[in-house]
Amino acid sequence: MRPALNELVGKYKNNLYAVAFNICKNPDDAEDAVQDTFVQYFSNKKEFETEEHVKAWLIRVAINKAKNINNSFWRKNKVTLDETMETLAFETEDSKELFETVMKLPEKYRIAIHLFYFEDYTVKEISEILKTSESNVKVRLSRGRNLLKETLKEGWENDE
């Protein structure tokens, strides 16, 4: 199967943007990563087995694009996270604190945490997206959770 590009943009642009922002910490860079991701989909003729397969592929590509932008010597967009935070309309102070705490995690924990808590992926699915072992994902999730708990205390439950 190969869903139409416009259909995928409508469905997943914000998911891809969120995961890219998680890496870039910058709205313009994150949007560039999303654009590049859809361009890559548009420019190849890859067939997919299911829509979940398409989504996982898009997320994996978006992560790679975002990392590339992060590593780029000439990084165009220099807006800081603090500046961006001022533009985001959080529902509650707790949400804002959680968001800030997550963004302070090391990148490798942050991505795993995001895929688990935002995208509802299982450890196995995350390992496939990140091309790493399940045990590695478990370690990243565990360390990420511990760091969140340390800062957020009652604002973050102990879970697995």
Added chain:
Amino acid sequence: MTNKEKYKQAFSVLHTSENFSPEVEIMAKINKKNKIRAIIAACIGIFTVGGLSTTAYAANVGNIQRQIQLWVQGDQTTATLDIDETQGEYKISYTGTDGAPVEISGGGITIDINGNEKPVNEQEIMEHIMMPSVEYLDDGTIWVYYKDRQMEITDKFDEEGFCYTQIADGGQTYYMTIKKNGGYGIDTIKYPSKKNFNY
């Protein structure tokens, strides 16, 4: 609320801007830009000559084939470089990150101090294969690409239509003189003089 619910509530503030366009036509233009990032400029001597093209590559007698490490959108990948020295043409083939085959072709000529022209040879292509390149995009912007770096220079041209920029890579510095719509030169010691741009 569960952790997942809290997390989703917090990160639901993230969404693309209103300017984000799903239009295929725009995507196609950006796509061209991204493809060009991977293209290697045959910048020989002082001039860049011979437009890079994506036309089919004609297999000729005397081809040379090499495995090379190529920068593609910020990542190094193993690619196959086919060179036709008789025509000064080359073709680069590699597997994209999505597993799909990608082919890029181009070519160029050298101009010696007497003004004689000849097709680029294997050594010249190999020597310049990782040098910075300049590309003009359909949206009117002009970009310099080098390995995983990119820089827009659209607004960096002087009144005579020249742009001067340098790129440092370890102990190596590339000095670039770019003439708008007139090619570009690269030197490792100083900026190529605009007097050398005779077209």
